[in-house]
Amino acid sequence: MKERILLLFLLFVFGGCDFASQTSPEPLSKLQCDWPPNAEEASLQQIEKSDVVDVMRSVRSFHTVHILEYADRERYNKWIDCAMYTGMMAGYRATGEQAYLDSTQAWAERLDWQLGPRFRHADDHCVGQVYLEVYRERPEVAEIQPTLSRMRQIMANPQPGNVAWDWADALFMAPPVLTRMGAVTETKRPFDFMADQFREASAPLYDPAYGLYYRDKRFLDARSENGKKVFWSRGNGWVLAGIARVLQDLPEDHSSRDWFEERFRSMSKAVACTQQESGFWRPSLLDPQAYPQPETSGTGFFTYALAWGINSGLLSKDIYGPIVSRAWTSMVRESVNEEGRVGWVQQPGDRPAPVEENRAEPYGAGAFLMAGSQVKQRLDSVAVPLSKQE
Numbered sequence: 001m002k003e004r005i006l007l008l009f010l011l012f013v014f015g016g017c018d019f020a021s022q023t024s025p026e027p028l029s030k031l032q033c034d035w036p037p038n039a040e041e042a043s044l045q046q047i048e049k050s051d052v053v054d055v056m057r058s059v060r061s062f063h064t065v066h067i068l069e070y071a072d073r074e075r076y077n078k079w080i081d082c083a084m085y086t087g088m089m090a091g092y093r094a095t096g097e098q099a100y101l102d103s104t105q106a107w108a109e110r111l112d113w114q115l116g117p118r119f120r121h122a123d124d125h126c127v128g129q130v131y132l133e134v135y136r137e138r139p140e141v142a143e144i145q146p147t148l149s150r151m152r153q154i155m156a157n158p159q160p161g162n163v164a165w166d167w168a169d170a171l172f173m174a175p176p177v178l179t180r181m182g183a184v185t186e187t188k189r190p191f192d193f194m195a196d197q198f199r200e201a202s203a204p205l206y207d208p209a210y211g212l213y214y215r216d217k218r219f220l221d222a223r224s225e226n227g228k229k230v231f232w233s234r235g236n237g238w239v240l241a242g243i244a245r246v247l248q249d250l251p252e253d254h255s256s257r258d259w260f261e262e263r264f265r266s267m268s269k270a271v272a273c274t275q276q277e278s279g280f281w282r283p284s285l286l287d288p289q290a291y292p293q294p295e296t297s298g299t300g301f302f303t304y305a306l307a308w309g310i311n312s313g314l315l316s317k318d319i320y321g322p323i324v325s326r327a328w329t330s331m332v333r334e335s336v337n338e339e340g341r342v343g344w345v346q347q348p349g350d351r352p353a354p355v356e357e358n359r360a361e362p363y364g365a366g367a368f369l370m371a372g373s374q375v376k377q378r379l380d381s382v383a384v385p386l387s388k389q390e
Helices: 002-015 050-070 079-095 098-110 127-137 145-156 175-185 189-205 233-249 257-273 296-312 317-334 362-382
Strands: none
Touching (some): 050 079, 050 362, 079 127, 079 362, 127 145, 145 175, 175 233, 189 257, 233 257, 233 296, 233 362, 257 296, 296 317, 296 362, 317 362
């Protein structure tokens, strides 16, 4: 009963009340879109925001304790942990609970505020965005000079974007480092460099007919065993969440702003088309039967990005709200166990693959916390009296 009330309330929060008036966006040329999904009649029954806060707290507690058990220390300052602590910082901003920030600071101090060892590799840059976020909160303790120095060296001796960031995951790992650098240092160059690199990287990987990204050039003509184009869920989750994070710092008057907003909307349409009835996205977006298990990391990143799009005014809550509501409710019900362990996470890889219920990874927890942060923000906004809303 409690889960049903939660779902109904989230549908109200994210979807509005007049579902009959919804109209589907014009579908992309090669996607068959049957959405928005059917939604139950919206309920005005309120739930405690603590339901969202509690499950996020449970996930934080479990994964900060157990990360040492299932994350190889060789990758400790690379993308796998970076994605988790990105979620930790999102959790801190959403809840204000110091434990998120304290844990993130302790992790950064263990790494001595260093990036990964590979000078140009985006996976080894990712942690820089977390360091810069800690700096915003605790400038007296955060050491950001190693991050700034690395990025300045790269900007001074660049590679083309389609070389430096030639796989989809990179568009989450590196671009937000540059936009946060631009915001912290109040300089324009990091924004300009990021935008040029991102668009160059996107040119060979983005398929406008589907509104989705190939993981890398190997998949441009690849087909699944069922003859479907191969668009990897987590790969596209990296990109869509990466764009959302870029837009959070990109100045409103920057010349690339319209491009990023349009790409975000186009991808959001495509992602919405491929959500499954369960609320999850499958590992292979156009071939859900290839690997029919639920998958939490892609679902978490999509939920985060779409909810952020609603909260920022870029996406319609009437259309995308039910999609976010179903995804969040399904993850809470199916992915998180009583200890706070986030399961159904596809292991590290570069393409769709089978998923195991008990598989947990730091980036899966991070994606879940990121999603929860935006669900919490939406709940905060609707709690404001109507007379106070615009």
